[in-house]
Structures are given as structure tokens and as C-alpha cells.
Amino acid sequence: MSEENKNPITDAIESTKGGHFYKEIMKDFRIKESLHGCLNCGTCVANCPAAAFYDYSPREVCQMIIEGDEETIEEYMKGKIWNCAQCYSCKYRCPKENSAADIVMAMREIAVREGLAAEALAGYTRIAKLVLTRGNQLAPDMLSPDAFPDWGPRMIELSSKKMEMREELFEGFPGMNVVDRAWAAEDYTIYEMQKIWEESGALEKVGTVFPFLVDIVQDDMDDKKDEMEARIQEKKAKLEASKK
Amino acid sequence: MKTVLVIGGGVTGLKASSELAEMGYNVALVEKEDYLGGQVAKHKYYKLAPDLRLAGEVIDPVIKAVESNSNIKVYKHSHVVAVSGNAPEFKAKIKNSKGESEESFGAIVVATGFDHFDPTVKQEYGYGRFKDVVTNAEVEEMLNPNGSTKGQLKRPSDGKTPKKIAIFQCVGSRDRQVGNPYCCRVGCVVSTKQAIEIKEKYPDSEVYVYYMDMRMFGRGWEELYGKAMEDYEIIFTRGRGAEVTLKNQQLSLRAEETIMDRPIQHSVDMIILAAGMAAGEGTIDAAKVLGIKQNDYGFLSPKDDFLSPNESSKPGIFIAGADKGPMDIENCIVEGAAVAAKVAGSLKN
Ligand SMILES: Cc1cc2nc3c(=O)[nH]c(=O)nc-3n(C[C@H](O)[C@H](O)[C@H](O)COP(=O)(O)OP(=O)(O)OC[C@H]3O[C@@H](n4cnc5c(N)ncnc54)[C@H](O)[C@@H]3O)c2cc1C
Ligand code: SF4
Ligand code: SF4
Ligand code: SF4
Numbered sequence: 331m332s333e334e335n336k337n338p339i340t341d342a343i344e345s346t347k348g349g350h351f352y353k354e355i356m357k358d359f360r361i362k363e364s365l366h367g368c369l370n371c372g373t374c375v376a377n378c379p380a381a382a383f384y385d386y387s388p389r390e391v392c393q394m395i396i397e398g399d400e401e402t403i404e405e406y407m408k409g410k411i412w413n414c415a416q417c418y419s420c421k422y423r424c425p426k427e428n429s430a431a432d433i434v435m436a437m438r439e440i441a442v443r444e445g446l447a448a449e450a451l452a453g454y455t456r457i458a459k460l461v462l463t464r465g466n467q468l469a470p471d472m473l474s475p476d477a478f479p480d481w482g483p484r485m486i487e488l489s490s491k492k493m494e495m496r497e498e499l500f501e502g503f504p505g506m507n508v509v510d511r512a513w514a515a516e517d518y519t520i521y522e523m524q525k526i527w528e529e530s531g532a533l534e535k536v537g538t539v540f541p542f543l544v545d546i547v548q549d550d551m552d553d554k555k556d557e558m559e560a561r562i563q564e565k566k567a568k569l570e571a572s573k574k
Numbered sequence: 575m576k577t578v579l580v581i582g583g584g585v586t587g588l589k590a591s592s593e594l595a596e597m598g599y600n601v602a603l604v605e606k607e608d609y610l611g612g613q614v615a616k617h618k619y620y621k622l623a624p625d626l627r628l629a630g631e632v633i634d635p636v637i638k639a640v641e642s643n644s645n646i647k648v649y650k651h652s653h654v655v656a657v658s659g660n661a662p663e664f665k666a667k668i669k670n671s672k673g674e675s676e677e678s679f680g681a682i683v684v685a686t687g688f689d690h691f692d693p694t695v696k697q698e699y700g701y702g703r704f705k706d707v708v709t710n711a712e713v714e715e716m717l718n719p720n721g722s723t724k725g726q727l728k729r730p731s732d733g734k735t736p737k738k739i740a741i742f743q744c745v746g747s748r749d750r751q752v753g754n755p756y757c758c759r760v761g762c763v764v765s766t767k768q769a770i771e772i773k774e775k776y777p778d779s780e781v782y783v784y785y786m787d788m789r790m791f792g793r794g795w796e797e798l799y800g801k802a803m804e805d806y807e808i809i810f811t812r813g814r815g816a817e818v819t820l821k822n823q824q825l826s827l828r829a830e831e832t833i834m835d836r837p838i839q840h841s842v843d844m845i846i847l848a849a850g851m852a853a854g855e856g857t858i859d860a861a862k863v864l865g866i867k868q869n870d871y872g873f874l875s876p877k878d879d880f881l882s883p884n885e886s887s888k889p890g891i892f893i894a895g896a897d898k899g900p901m902d903i904e905n906c907i908v909e910g911a912a913v914a915a916k917v918a919g920s921l922k923n
Contacts, residue, residue, distance in 0.1 A: 369748065369814075371786045372830025375837050376816030381830075382837055389830065423698065423816065425749040 349400030351407065351440065358436040361395070364421075364429040368392045374420035374430055386413035388420040388430030395433060407441035412450040442539060451539050458540055462533075462547045465515035465523055521558040524551050576680025576921050577602060579666055581654055581860055584612020585903055586895025587685030588636045589910025590917075595645035597918050602677065603640065604649045604668055606856055610637050612687050613896075614903070617711040620718035620725075622903060623760075623767040624794035632903065657682070657864055661890020662921060681890050681917045684864065684874060685910070688896040689854035691746030691754070693847045699742065700818040701847060705731040706825055707818055709849045710741075710764055717771055727772055729844055736779065736843035739772060740827055741765045742815035743785040747850035747900075754871060758850025759900040762789045765848045766802045773806040781808045782840070784815040784829050792902060813838075818845060851900040864891055873899045884913040892917055 355361060374388040375381045381388065391411070394402050414434045421429035441447040451458075461467045488495070515523075524547055527533040537544040575598060580591045583605030591601045609615050611633050619629040640646050652670040659665050662680040690711045693701040701707045706729045719725035729736050743765060747758040762785070769781045788810065790796040802808040813829040820826070827840050853872030861868050867875040867887035874893045877885040886893045894913035895906045 366750075369786050370832055371814035372832040372837075373814050373816045375830035375832075376813070376828040378837070387830075387835065389832070390835075423751070425744075425751060425814070427750045 346400045347398035349398075349403070351403045351444070352395075352398045352400055354440050354444070355395065355403070355433075355437060358440070360429075360432045360436050364432040365392060365395060366426045366428060368396060368428060369426060371425060373423050373425060374428070377419040377423050378430075379417060379419070380413045380415050384410075384413040386410050388414070388434075391430040391433055392428050403437075404446065407437055407444070407446045409450055411437050411441070412447075442535060445538060448539050455540055455543075458536065458543055459546065460511070462524065462527065462536070462543060463520070463550050464511045465520050466512045469510045469512055517554055518558060518561060521551065521554050575600060576662060577678070578681050578683060578917055578921075579604065579654070579664070579677075579679040580683045580685060582612070582685035582687055582856070582895075582897070583607075583610040583640075583648070583650075584685060584687045584895065584906070585614060585633060585636055586687065586897075586906040586910045586913075587612075587683070588640050589907050590683050590685060590894060590914045591646050592636070592639035592643060593911050593914030594917060595640075595643040597914070599645065599918065599921070601646045602649060602668070602679070603646055604652045604654055606651065606653055608651045610640065610648070610650070613690070613711075617690075618715045618718040618721045620714060620721070621767065621771060623763040624792065624798040626767065626770070636907075654860070654863055661888075664890065680921050681892065682864065683892045683894060683913055683917060684857075684860050684866070684886065684897060685893075685895045685913075686857040686860045686897045687854055688851040688857070688900070691752075691758075691849040691852045693745050693849050695752055696745060696847075698817045699745065699815070699845075699847060700820070700825075704818060704820055704825060704845075705729070706736070706843065707845045707847065709745075709847050710761070710768060711849065713768055713846050717768070717775075725775075727776065727844075734843075735776060738780045738782070738842040739769075739844045739846065740782045740784060740815070740840065740842045741769060741846045741848060742827075743783065743848045744814065745847040745849045746852065748786070754850065754852065756871065756900070757789060758848075759789070760902050761848040761850055762787075763792060763795045763798065763902075765846070766790075766795075766798050766808075768846065769808045770798070770802055770806050773808060781806075782842070783808060783810045784813055784827075785810060786812070786814050793904070815845075851896060854897070857897040860897075864888065866891055866893070869899075871899075873897060884909070884916045890920065892920075 370389065372389055378388050380386045394406060411434045414431065416431055418431045421431050456472055457467050460469060533544060533547060577600040578594050580587050580601055580603045583603055587603060588610060591603045594601050614629055614633050621627065622629050622632060649668055649670065652668050654666050655669045656667040657664055664679045664682060665676055666679055667674055667676050690709060693699055693709060699707060708730065715721040716723045716727055717725060727735060743761055746752055747754055747756060747761065765783055769783060772779055772781055788799055790799045811831060813832045815827055815829050817828040818825055824841050825845055827842060827845060830837050857874065858872050861874060865888065869875045874886060874897050876883045876893065876898065877887055884892050884894055892913050894909040895901060
């Protein structure tokens with residue numbers, strides 16, 4: 331076919347489908363169960379909390395996979411898919427029983443593996459650090475009015491009065507200005523959790539997005555190591571004794 | 575001359591009965607309700623799509639043709655409870671409040687029709703919870719001068735005339751969540767017709783139709799759709815109605831405006847659900863008594879959809895009309911006549 335006779339629209343679709351990321355996504359076992367064609371009806375979008383607040387659309391996610399354009403997929407993996415709240419409303423309402431939620435989850439895993447997630451997740455550094463070192467994902471001090479628009483306007487109002495409200499609640503509370511965890515997990519529990527992260531390879535995966543966090547966690551573990559390992563031995567011995 | 579048993583006195587069964595009687599056959603027409611005319615009579619359909627012709631102009635002559643023909647014996651409020659034998663020698667037990675009788679028939683026609691899909695199971699639409707969410711069948715009855723509201727469109731909650739009305743298409747159809755992936759084949763034209771009727775009666779009202787595709791494939795349907803937009807300023811929004819809530823005593827709907835790519839919320843006074851067609855209980859009962867095949871959705875399966883559309887899976891038992899799947903009245907009348915010809919042919923052999 332000569333250059334002039336090419337149809338720019340169909341050519342664009344044909345030439346870009348079937349790229350590397352597309353193939354990786356289609357290999358995931360969840361996709362077949364999650365996409366049965368799409369009516370473009372918008373039921374998913376109408377019910378989607380992420381679509382209400384961000385430039386994001388579960389319908390677009392389904393259409394994007396159907397079309398399979400590699401550039402668009404890459405763009406989504408770097409950005410839009412991270413807006414989904416994983417609430418599954420889309421799945422339970424879709425007349426085709428599609429699940430943008432599952433497609434997004436599969437894409438997120440691939441994005442992490444393929445090194446596409448770092449920028450989108452940069453804003454979550456503090457959350458990841460807190461999970462890995464304290465076992466909580468949010469601490470009251472992390473709530474800033476602009477970070478979570480989906481929590482609604484009341485959050486902005488509340489956070490502006492944060493200090494006064496705390497003072498009212500806890501008069502003379504030590505460390506008034508630092509509330510760095512939502513609840514306290516024991517050191518031992520945190521150490522166990524960190525070991526699970528480490529031994530399962532999850533910590534390494536986290537490292538692909540937040541490399542410096544691996545060092546922080548390892549330092550944290552080293553500090554407690556002697557004491558905690560001793561406790562582990564103690565527990566093991568107790569368990570053995572109880573078996574006899 | 576053999577007698578033919580026709581089960582179901584809707585437009586299809588009526589047409590089949592009168593055609594057979596005209597050919598000289600005796601007919602026993604068994605109808606479970608105490609009136610003839612099927613869903614058209616039950617919900618007092620007022621005007622028919624696409625011509626906005628009075629339903630009575632169509633259904634009354636069909637009923638009259640049956641009632642005035644001495645070859646037809648009508649059993650109202652009756653059921654066929656048992657059938658034995660094979661073509662062309664069937665025995666059927668007909669039961670009603672007066673008792674039970676057994677009679678012999680040469681052939682059986684099943685014209686048991688459909689039931690309106692019950693939207694209660696689509697909980698997100700609030701039907702049954704919010705009084706002003708109504709079905710298209712209920713609106714048919716309201717618009718009829720002989721209906722419950724004497725032809726006025728009224729909100730069930732307070733009897734007021736709604737100003738903003740939204741119509742949801744495809745309720746209980748094209749929906750795997752409720753097990754009905756098929757298209758109801760009349761919802762689009764019926765909603766367009768109802769929107770026009772409402773605008774004619776209440777020119778100040780605003781009518782919005784939330785749709786996925788407007789399937790206007792019938793005679794004059796596309797033209798009706800054009801008229802709705804051009805002459806009546808009915809607003810068609812491409813997006814399926816997704817959810818209904820009550821905010822400050824007002825209905826609020828959610829959908830996506832899929833052409834603009836944005837989720838919307840819309841406050842309205844009344845929501846009409848274009849509930850589709852489901853296989854009726856009467857059809858499922860009849861299939862059981864006769865032992866004929868149904869498809870995945872409960873409708874009756876023809877022996878061959880292309881080659882023997884009016885034959886059931888059993889010789890001597892014939893099927894026609896909306897018990898085979900969604901069908902409009904025009905096609906039901908064609909089916910009624912076609913099945914009569916098929917029965918006559920089978921009895922000659
Ligand atoms: C809201 C709505 C509006 C519509 N408006 C239009 C329109 O404007 N124009 C149009 O062309 N079409 C319209 N239709 C379609 C129309 O209703 C159908 O085409 C028509 O009613 C089908 O006729 P039928 O005789 O096959 O079935 P039905 O009308 O369902 O009649 C079946 C009859 O069989 C009886 N029966 C069932 N089971 C048994 C049994 N076991 N024993 C004895 N009797 C039994 C029933 O009581 C009923 O009387 C509309 C449909 C809907 C949902
Ligand atoms: S799971 Fe994600 S895409 Fe689906 S409705 Fe929830 S936020 Fe939207
Ligand atoms: S609800 Fe399902 S069918 Fe409708 S647009 Fe979303 S993915 Fe497509
Ligand atoms: S006829 Fe129209 S309303 Fe009915 S299911 Fe088909 S598209 Fe939907």
C-alpha cells in the first residue's frame with residue numbers, strides 16, 4: 331500500500347496493539363474474568379469514587395485494554411491507574427460483569443515490576459515508610475487538606491483546626507505536635523512484620539519504587555536485632571517445651 | 575374436524591384463535607385471567623408506538639373477532655393442568671373455579687407471552703423504596719384516561735405533576751448482573767413514545783432519556799425518535815442510569831455523560847424505569863405441563879429458529895408471540911397468523 335492510501339485511523343490501531351506491556355497484562359489470569367467487551371454505558375464511572383474526584387475513568391481503563399494501544403497503556407501505568415480506590419463498585423454494577431478494579435490491580439503489579447510506578451507513587455513515600463517502620467499506614471500528622479480530596483471538604487475544615495481540637499481533647503498531652511502513629515504496634519510485632527517483608531521478597535519489590543526505604547528498614551531491623559532474635563529463640567523453646 | 579387448544583389470550587393467542595376459527599377449526603382458548611388482551615389489557619396500554627394510535631383500535635377488533643366467532647370457546651380464569659397423548663391426539667385437563675374437564679385436541683398453540691421485568695432486584699434504582707421511581711408499564715396505565723390517575727401523570731408520593739422526568743433504558747435487559755443479557759426490543763420505542771405523550775400533555779415538563787444505544791429498528795421508529803428530538807425537545811443523554819438516591823426529599827440520579835466523558839448527578843421529580851420483558855410465570859408453567867424446551871432465559875425454544883420458528887420441541891405443540899422472546903405487537907399479530915397456518919397444515923396430514 332502506498333503511503334497516501336493508508337487509513338490513518340485503522341493503521342494507528344493495528345500498528346500499536348500487541349506491545350510488550352499489553353502482552354504482560356493479557357497474560358495475567360485476572361484479565362479474562364474481568365473483561366467481556368464493554369457497552370460504553372458508563373455505569374462504572376457513575377459509581378466510581380475516583381472518577382468523581384480525579385481525571386480517571388474505569389470505562390476508559392476497559393476501553394484502553396480492548397484497544398491495546400501500547401503508548402496509552404504505558405501512560406496509564408505511570409499515572410491514571412494509581413487513582414483507583416479498589417472499592418470494586420465498578421465490578422458489582424457493570425452490566426457486562428467487567429472489573430476495572432481487577433484490571434487496575436494487575437496493571438499496578440506489572441507497573442511496579444517494570445519500573446513504571448516510581449513517579450506515581452512518590453507521594454506515598456511517607457505512607458510506605460510508616461507501614462514499614464511502625465505498622466500503620468496513616469498517622470494523624472500526615473493528614474493534609476489537599477492530599478486527599480476524596481475525603482471531602484469537611485477534612486479541610488477539620489485540619490485547619492487540628493491543633494485546637496487536640497488541645498481540647500488532651501490537655502497537657504505530651505508530644506502534642508507529634509502524633510506519628512495511629513496506634514502503637516509492639517516492637518516485636520513490627521520486627522516480625524519486617525522479617526516477613528524481607529523473606530517474602532516484598533521488601534525488594536518496594537525497593538524498586540522506594541530504594542532508600544530498604545536501607546531504612548534494614549537499619550531499623552539491625553537496631554532491634556539482638557533483642558528480637560533472642561525473643562524469637564525464647565518463643566521457639568517455649569513452643570517446643572509445650573509439645574512434649 | 576379437530577379442535578385446537580390455544581393457551582394464552584393475549585394479542586398473539588387471540589389472532590391465532592380467530593384465524594383458525596375462520597379456517598373452520600374449533601378452538602378452545604384458555605386464559606388464566608378473567609379478561610382477554612394480555613399485557614396490553616392488564617396495564618391498560620393507552621397509545622401504541624410508533625403511530626400513537628389508541629391501543630383499543632388494535633386490540634378491540636382482535637378480541638371481538640374471537641368473542642363473535644361461534645367456533646371459539648373461551649375459558650377465562652382457567653388453567654391447563656395436565657396434558658397427555660401425542661400429536662394429533664392430545665388430552666388436556668382444563669381447570670377453573672367451576673371444576674375440571676378433560677377434552678381431546680388435535681394440536682396445541684402456546685401463546686403465553688411475557689412478564690414485565692421486576693426492577694426490585696436492581697436495588698440501586700430504588701424501585702419499591704422510593705415511591706416516585708415507577709415502571710414504564712405503570713406509566714402506560716397512568717396515561718390512560720380510564721386508568722388509575724385518569725390520564726394524568728402523577729407522582730405516587732404526593733399526587734403532584736412531576737416537572738423533571740428521567741427515563742432509564744434497559745432496566746433488566748442487556749445486563750449480565752440480572753442474568754438477562756438480551757435486548758428487550760421495545761424499551762427504546764416505548765420510552766420515546768411515553769416521552770412524547772408526556773411532553774404533549776405537559777409542554778413545560780423536562781424529559782430526559784438515559785440510554786446506551788437507541789435501537790429504533792422497527793417501522794417508523796427512527797422517525798419517531800427524530801420527532802422526539804426535533805419537535806418535542808426531549809433530551810437524550812448517552813449513559814446508562816446507574817443509581818438513584820433521595821436527597822432532601824428529591825430523587826437524585828447518577829450516570830456518566832459518556833459523550834462528554836464525565837460523571838453526573840441529576841435531580842428529578844420522577845424516574846421511569848424502562849423495564850424489559852422476562853419469560854412470564856405462565857410461560858414457565860406451560861412449558862412444564864407440556865414438557866417443551868425453554869432457552870437459557872426461560873422463553874420457549876423453537877425446534878429451529880430459522881426453519882421451524884413456530885414449532886416447539888414436541889410434534890403437535892406450536893409456539894408463538896412474546897413467549898419466545900421480546901416481541902412487539904405488530905410482530906405478535908404476524909406470529910398469531912403464521913402459527914394458525916402451521917397448525918392447519920399439520921392437521922391436514
Ligand atoms: C411497557 C410496554 C409497552 C409496550 N408498548 C408497545 C407498543 O406501544 N407497541 C407495540 O407494538 N408493542 C408494545 N409492547 C409489546 C407488547 O406488550 C407485546 O408485543 C404483546 O403484549 C405480546 O403479546 P402476547 O400475546 O404474545 O403476550 P401477552 O400480552 O403477555 O399475553 C399472554 C397471555 O397469556 C396468558 N397466560 C400466560 N400464561 C398462561 C397459562 N399458563 N395459562 C393460561 N393463560 C396464560 C396471560 O395471562 C396473557 O393474557 C409493549 C411492551 C411493554 C413492556
Ligand atoms: S474499584 Fe477503582 S475503578 Fe472501580 S469503582 Fe472503585 S475506584 Fe473506581
Ligand atoms: S460498566 Fe462495564 S460495560 Fe459499562 S462502560 Fe463500564 S466497563 Fe463498560
Ligand atoms: S430495546 Fe432499548 S431499552 Fe430495551 S434493552 Fe434494547 S436498547 Fe435497552
